[in-house]
Amino acid sequence: MRSIFTRSGFILFILIIAVFSNPTFSQKKRKKKKEAEKKEQQDSGLKISEFEPTKINKVVKLPGLKFPNINVRPYYRNDQQLALIARLERNKQWDEYREQLYIYVTSFGINNFMVKEDMDLLWRLANVSEYLGDRVLAKETYRLILRHYRGDFSRALKHYESLTLFEKPLYANLEDYYRLVDKRALIDTLTPPEDVLVDMGDQVNSQFSDYGMTLGGENQNRLLFTSNRSGRDTSAFNQQFNPKNANEDIYISEKTEFDMWGEAVAFEAINSNYNEGSPYLSKDGKTLYFIRCMAPGGLGDCDIYYSNRVGDSTWSEPVNLGPNINSYAWDSHPSLSMTEDTLFFASDRKGGFGNSDIYMSIKSEKGAWGKAKNVGPFINSRGSELSPYPHVKFPVLYFSSSLGVVNFGGFDIYKSFIVDGRFSEPKNVGPLVNGGGDEYYFAIDADAKQLYYAKSKVKGDPNLDLQSFPLPMEAKPNNTVRFSGRVTEQSTGEVFKGVVTVIDLSDRVEVAPKSIREDGSFDFELINDKKYLLVIEGDNFFQIEEIFFVEGDKHVQIPAISVNSSLSFASIDFDPGSAKLKPEMENNLHLVVDFLVKHTNYRLIVTGHTDADGNSEANVKLSKERAESIKEFIVNYGELESNRVIADGKGDNDPIIVQPSNEEEKRLNRRVEFKIFLDEYRISVPVSDDDVDWGED
Known part of the structure; x- marks a missing residue:
């Protein structure tokens, strides 16, 4: 049997979840669309x-x-x-x-x-x-x-x-994203990162290759897969029929009452001296479709067969699906549509678009499978398409392709929505599933929560193990709501570079991070009626966090605060004559702390200002004390070196409004300004050399 193995694994994705009670930006309607x-x-x-x-x-x-x-x-x-x-x-x-x-x-x-x-x-x-x-x-x-x-x-x-310059998915560099995750975990109220790729254990996996799995039965409580573990002596058979690989059999594991998978056992009613694999079990658990290779009476290399369950444990003699389905070539990877009236499979027969194509056959009212048809040029390509897997509850066809407009490596997993018998433009399910190697032989549960997959422990190792993996958002069959936004500086229109992360707070589902495009835009496809956390971070603006609820397609215009200009926050307003921090100041101070922790090559100058009331010398002293209070909070909370923050006070010597005429104008003069700058950028500050360590010249 010509089997196709997965030779690379998943990109391990660390997901972190946080709930922030105070959003840092307000959503605005766009007045004009591009x-x-x-x-x-x-x-x-x-x-x-x-x-x-x-x-x-x-x-x-x-x-x-x-x-x-x-x-x-x-x-x-x-x-x-x-x-x-x-x-x-x-x-x-x-x-x-x-x-x-x-x-x-x-x-x-x-x-x-x-x-x-x-x-x-x-x-x-x-x-x-x-x-x-x-x-x-x-x-x-x-x-x-x-x-x-x-x-x-x-x-x-x-x-x-x-x-498609401002349309194609611009996935962030995952290594950079992990770096941001690690730093954010030090300062935010986050749960510890978790490894989400889980080996299914010795009850299922063996020391040999295990792959080609499917979920079946009424409650999807059966895991069927292909394995090389049989160890049977087939030397004579090998020499006559298939000397390269003649020990592939179907194994089955059933879910226990503790929601664990039980010990896998050989499917003795189906296995033979020939190769069997690529099983697919109907929803009611009564019909098994599978592959048998180089068997007498077969039409080609590998053919698709079926067997019906008779009683509780007996299975009928396997029947070849015949020339309407099978050909002289390799036919494999059978699966049924959501309504189980369409059979999908892969074949490398002549007359297709590429090396191997996906075909489909529709069942007649009398129960006979019609002549197989190529699913067409939007799914198939000049390369190879394999592993068709229609979801059991949603009209979505998943498949593997070696050639897509968006591709991360060899074979990648794609999905296409089925509408009125037609296939939508296929979408790559993203870098949290697809890596630099090959991805095929997979199954997705009915609730679209878990992806079951085969991977090798070491890249290039042919020994595959079955894994389970929480299904990322991009791979969901029902993420059909578009969430988009644009990040710009509110007053100047400056566009920022950074990483946008969306986290499903309802189900803790991963969403692949994306980079902000050149025009400041980003977009995601999400599931409707759910709560999400949006996190936007970069090197030249303060981190943005927002919790939002998706109800239909949504676009947000996001004002960002640049770190390349002096900043003052409305909440940082001391009581008259006092240098004591108030609780309402802390949210904005956390923005500054977060930025300094993540960007170790930046420093901060805090400058206090007062209005002109009272004694000028006393005002200078008070403004310095206020700046020192803020410095102490930032240094202690962020666990920073003291020389990362410089405190200064100018009293009433640098007013915004020279001759204020009312209390509001006085309040504008009574402010604290923040200036963030790079280490290598020298700034003239009226403080002693003892307060600043500029490093070596």
Whole structure:
């Protein structure tokens, strides 16, 4: 049996949860939307597309292009149409030119995607759509080129990246994120970081490779998987049929009353002297689909079989699903749709888009599986697609692909929503699942809380173990609400660089951190009707924290406070004649503490000011005492070296309003200012040299 193993593991993700009672920014409605966003919401404008996306959430984007001939004819050509297209191009009749191109390319069969001249027609459709301002169709067509073109697609990539500059997911560098997490854990009221990848233990795993798992049964209380552990003596059999690998069997583990997985046992009713694997158990636990390889009566390398449970423990003789499903080649990874009337599987038979494709077969009213059909060019590519896994409760197809517009390594896991029998644009489930290696052979539970997976303990080690992993937000089948925002300095419009983290406070679900884009924007896809914590942090602005509740798509304009200017906080207002800190000052002082703890190369100058009432010398003394009180709080609370904070007082010598006429104007003069600066930046401060250690010149 040609098995496909997972050779790399998960990126271990440390999740931290905090509840902050005082938000540091207020949400504001955007008065104007960017021109790109307005264009994105428009239809392609082609009547022939017959696609109305308004009925589903905009996160779920069905392709406007349809290819009805994919499983009807292998190749399409019409010289009369091509001559018309050429004439329209010469005459620069661009609207009609685009429409005729659209009609022609949507008549493609699978083989058209392998012919350079035909793929050039896709390029022309994308190019003219971009020229006419139809960003939706242009981006969709460029994506198809990137997935299927076998030559130099650099031009298409350049155009696509230009169109999606402020749209594509900009995941943060996880190493940088972990560094921020570690520092934040020292100063915030956080729970300890936890390792979320859990080995399923000796009851399930063995010293041999264990992989290719599925969950089944009415309560998903059975874990079925493929294992090399049998140890049976198959030397004679190996020499005749499959000398490389002839000891793969199906094993089954059942969940105990303590919510633990029991000892795995061989599925003796199904296992034979041939290779068995890739099991899939129906919801009622009564039908098992699996692979048997190089067996007598088989149609190809590996075929898909099924067996029905008879009584409590007896299983019928396995039956080959026949030529409507199986081919002369390798057919594997069977799984059923949410309604169990569609069978998905992977195959490397000829006539597909790439090395291996995903196919589907629909069950007739009489219960017979129809002729397998290729699921089309939006799922399959010139590379390989494997491990189709429809979720059991949500209309979402998960699968593995070696070639995606967003890709983190070898094979990555993607998901596509199924709407009216059509597949949405596939989305990479993100870096918390997909790493630099290969990700396939996986299962997701009905509640979409756990991902079951196979990984090796050491990179490159073929010995795989089964693991369980809390399903990150990007991989959820129901995260269809768009949460977006833009971070800017409120008065100047300055755009900041930093990392945005969203944490699901309801279920403690991971959400992959993202970097702020060049225009200050960010976006996430979340689950509706849930509470989240938003944390935004960077090197040149104070950390932002906000708790919010998602009710439908949401956009927030976020004012950030730059550290590159003098700051004063309204809450830091001492009682007359007093230098004692008040409790209401502490929230804003925590902002300063947090920043200094995370950014060890910065220092702080605290300067106190008073109004002109009273004696001038006394005012200078009082302002210095107030600055010293703040310094003491920051140094002690942040456990900082004393020379990280410089305290100074100017009394009434530097007023904002020179001749105040009322109490409010006096209050503006009675302030404390904060100035944060880098170590290497020398500032002239009226304090003694003993108070400041500038380090070596």
